[in-house]
Amino acid sequence: xxxxxxxxxxxxxxxxxxxxxxxxxxxxxxxxxxxxxxxxxxxxxxxxxxxxxxxxxxxxxxxxxxxxxxxxxxxxxxxxxxxxxxxxxxxxxxxxxxxxxxxxxxxxxxxxxxxxxxxxxxxxxxxxxxxxxxxxxxxxxxxxxxxxxxxxxxxxxxxxxxxxxxxxxxxxxxxxxxxxxxxxxxxxxxxxxxxxxxxxxxxxxxxxxxxxxxxxxxxxxxxxxxxxxxxxxxxxxxxxxxxxxxxxxxxxxxxxxxxxxxxxxxxxxxxxxxxxxxxxxxxxxxxxxxxxxxxxxxxxxxxxxxxxxxxxxxxxxxxxxxxxxxxxxxxxxxxxxxxxxxxxxxxxxxxxxxxxxxxxxxxxxxxxxxxxxx
Amino acid sequence: xxxxxxxxxxxxxxxxxxxxxxxxxxxxxxxxxxxxxxxxxxxxxxxxxxxxxxxxxxxxxxxxxxxxxxxxxxxxxxxxxxxxxxxxxxxxxxxxxxxxxxxxxxxxxxxxxxxxxxxxxxxxxxxxxxxxxxxxxxxxxxxxxxxxxxxxxxxxxxxxxxxxxxxxxxxxxxxxxxxxxxxxxxxxxxxxxxxxxxxxxxxxxxxxxxxxxxxxxxxxxxxxxxxxxxxxxxxxxxxxxxxxxxxxxxxxxxxxxxxxxxxxxxxxxxxxxxxxxxxxxxxxxxxx
Ligand SMILES: Cc1cc2nc3c(=O)[nH]c(=O)nc-3n(C[C@H](O)[C@H](O)[C@H](O)COP(=O)(O)OP(=O)(O)OC[C@H]3O[C@@H](n4cnc5c(N)ncnc54)[C@H](O)[C@@H]3O)c2cc1C
Ligand code: SF4
Ligand code: SF4
Numbered sequence: 311x312x313x314x315x316x317x318x319x320x321x322x323x324x325x326x327x328x329x330x331x332x333x334x335x336x337x338x339x340x341x342x343x344x345x346x347x348x349x350x351x352x353x354x355x356x357x358x359x360x361x362x363x364x365x366x367x368x369x370x371x372x373x374x375x376x377x378x379x380x381x382x383x384x385x386x387x388x389x390x391x392x393x394x395x396x397x398x399x400x401x402x403x404x405x406x407x408x409x410x411x412x413x414x415x416x417x418x419x420x421x422x423x424x425x426x427x428x429x430x431x432x433x434x435x436x437x438x439x440x441x442x443x444x445x446x447x448x449x450x451x452x453x454x455x456x457x458x459x460x461x462x463x464x465x466x467x468x469x470x471x472x473x474x475x476x477x478x479x480x481x482x483x484x485x486x487x488x489x490x491x492x493x494x495x496x497x498x499x500x501x502x503x504x505x506x507x508x509x510x511x512x513x514x515x516x517x518x519x520x521x522x523x524x525x526x527x528x529x530x531x532x533x534x535x536x537x538x539x540x541x542x543x544x545x546x547x548x549x550x551x552x553x554x555x556x557x558x559x560x561x562x563x564x565x566x567x568x569x570x571x572x573x574x575x576x577x578x579x580x581x582x583x584x585x586x587x588x589x590x591x592x593x594x595x596x597x598x599x600x601x602x603x604x605x606x607x608x609x610x611x612x613x614x615x616x617x618x619x620x621x622x623x624x625x626x627x628x629x630x631x632x633x634x635x636x637x638x639x640x641x642x643x644x645x646x647x648x649x650x651x652x653x654x655x656x657x658x659x660x661x662x663x664x665x666x667x668x669x670x671x672x673x674x675x676x677x678x679x680x681x682x683x684x
Numbered sequence: 685x686x687x688x689x690x691x692x693x694x695x696x697x698x699x700x701x702x703x704x705x706x707x708x709x710x711x712x713x714x715x716x717x718x719x720x721x722x723x724x725x726x727x728x729x730x731x732x733x734x735x736x737x738x739x740x741x742x743x744x745x746x747x748x749x750x751x752x753x754x755x756x757x758x759x760x761x762x763x764x765x766x767x768x769x770x771x772x773x774x775x776x777x778x779x780x781x782x783x784x785x786x787x788x789x790x791x792x793x794x795x796x797x798x799x800x801x802x803x804x805x806x807x808x809x810x811x812x813x814x815x816x817x818x819x820x821x822x823x824x825x826x827x828x829x830x831x832x833x834x835x836x837x838x839x840x841x842x843x844x845x846x847x848x849x850x851x852x853x854x855x856x857x858x859x860x861x862x863x864x865x866x867x868x869x870x871x872x873x874x875x876x877x878x879x880x881x882x883x884x885x886x887x888x889x890x891x892x893x894x895x896x897x898x899x900x901x902x903x904x905x906x907x908x909x910x911x912x913x914x915x916x917x918x919x920x921x922x923x924x925x926x927x928x929x930x931x932x933x934x935x936x937x938x939x940x941x942x943x944x945x946x947x948x949x950x951x952x953x954x955x956x957x958x959x960x961x962x963x964x965x966x967x968x969x970x971x972x
Contacts, residue, residue, distance in 0.1 A: 417705065598748025
């Protein structure tokens with residue numbers, strides 16, 4: 311008899327060691343696993359095969375402009391928050407060839423790039439990151455035009471989410487209503503308890519990955535512990551941002567003196583846009599061979615903090631750091647809502663942690679609110 | 685004639701960033717450093733399927749050089765020929781300027797919003813253009829000429845830096861004969877110039893408008909458009925009746941690259957033609 315699998319929407323418990331079996335099942339099913347691992351003092355995303363490659367026994371200490379890893383007392387697998395990278399590394403690669411053109415017999419042959427796209431299984435996606443992926447889905451897949459490069463990467467992914475049981479000092483997902491608990495949008499979601507994983511099954515594919523593990527239905531006691539652990543992460547969150555009428559607040563305060571003030575601190579380094587899981591701005595690069603018989607086009611990440619981002623013949627629209635910081639913040643928190651129906655910020659806190667001078671958007675918004683012109 | 689809703693062929697639906705080769709059928713020098721290029725798709729099916737509305741633009745691509753947004757400046761009633769009036773401004777436009785008849789250019793489009801010609805039916809029209817800004821208004825003029833009786837008075841207020849910079853020179857006589865009132869001004873006159881000297885917004889002092897029955901469409905440098913709007917509002921033309929065509933750096937034209945944002949709008953999607961009432965809070969804001 312075929313061993314039974316848990317139903318969709320069921321919660322089960324598996325031993326921690328069983329996660330390796332889940333990994334193996336994914337690989338057998340043709341997925342390339344990517345997830346958190348420690349490299350050079352930070353938790354980054356990279357290819358995984360063994361659960362031992364996860365940051366076992368590591369936690370992160372985050373603060374405005376500061377990040378460092380420290381050892382945990384227990385050998386936990388997911389006792390940290392978001393690292394500098396986000397899943398856009400895979401869905402919106404920092405560099406991607408779009409097409410090439412070859413000139414032959416007076417005509418052109420336009421060849422769409424044959425980029426190899428693995429079927430990814432994302433391991434350890436947090437609630438805020440699920441929201442960030444959903445936001446980029448809106449940008450690239452739901453408008454009048456669809457980005458085939460994004461869609462090809464996005465559509466087949468398997469998502470193993472992890473429910474946060476602690477928050478970094480820079481997170482504010484509760485304010486942005488994106489976490490700490492992921493309610494859906496995953497195939498499996500783990501909550502790590504000291505002795506076990508509680509696993510929510512989000513899809514048939516998710517259930518399938520639990521084959522040959524010694525799963526057991528979660529008891530009310532297990533579920534209670536999982537819920538409490540996640541609630542604690544929300545309760546202990548140190549940062550918040552008031553979101554009521556945020557678009558109106560920013561639009562009405564485009565000349566607020568705070569923009570001048572933040573411009574004296576901001577280096578326009580673009581770190582915040584690179585680490586942000588929703589920032590999607592890109593540029594294109596054109597290259598040709600020496601004889602100019604073949605050329606190609608490459609898409610690369612760009613940033614509204616780059617001076618030539620707003621270049622038009624005869625000058626730049628936003629020549630000052632003041633105007634570029636204002637563009638970034640008003641896009642994230644105001645115009646994004648007009649454009650895509652959701653805020654462009656999920657409250658992951660990355661831009662706060664990775665800003666070299668520790669600029670904190672929640673503080674900037676509060677400063678504008680405190681002395682709003684209108 | 686009715687202007688069809690813009691459609692995109694299936695290939696560009698699949699990958700909207702792919703260029704489609706078009707041949708240069710003609711090059712008409714307009715002024716120093718400005719020429720009108722007539723393009724036709726190499727693929728006859730693409731040529732047959734292509735439609736555009738006045739105010740829309742294409743992305744023109746030169747392999748190895750790059751891609752630029754250029755308005756369609758030709759007659760939407762003849763969509764097999766794509767007219768583009770190009771000013772040599774920088775690297776890509778200068779490379780385009782070096783091309784010859786028979787050379788290929790990559791084209792994708794049409795993109796963006798159109799001038800509200802349907803709303804303009806039965807109304808008076810003030811078209812206020814500065815410099816190369818007359819290019820995206822030319823399809824409006826050509827559409828009006830095809831159905832002149834559908835519109836009330838149609839006025840073109842057009843300015844260039846110098847008489848030699850005036851575009852569509854030999855056509856303007858035909859526009860006048862077709863029933864369009866043309867007022868021209870230059871910033872700097874030469875000895876042969878007998879016309880008006882000054883900036884475009886000043887041409888408002890030469891015309892009378894019925895504010896309830898008039899639509900204003902303007903394209904040119906932002907500073908010019910700001911004063912055109914000022915003059916229009918001073919004549920009690922409602923904000924909702926004023927349309928402007930905006931320009932921002934643009935890398936994709938399909939809403940993916942983020943470059944052309946102007947407040948809540950993407951110039952490539954909601955624009956380039958925008959209703960002034962919608963963008964008033966942002967228009968003219970310093971460095972916005
Ligand atoms: C909707 C729209 C319609 C336009 N219609 C016309 C037209 O009909 N005729 C015409 O001559 N020009 C038009 N332009 C302006 C034209 O796109 C720029 O002159 C051109 O991009 C300059 O490119 P370049 O490489 O020659 O200049 P560079 O200064 O070398 O610019 C480098 C790159 O920056 C970007 N860029 C620079 N200036 C602009 C700009 N003004 N707008 C958008 N991107 C820019 C382009 O990607 C360009 O390749 C239009 C622009 C927009 C946005
Ligand atoms: S703006 Fe900052 S906190 Fe918000 S999603 Fe981007 S990186 Fe995270
Ligand atoms: S806010 Fe911070 S991270 Fe962003 S550009 Fe300025 S200095 Fe760099």
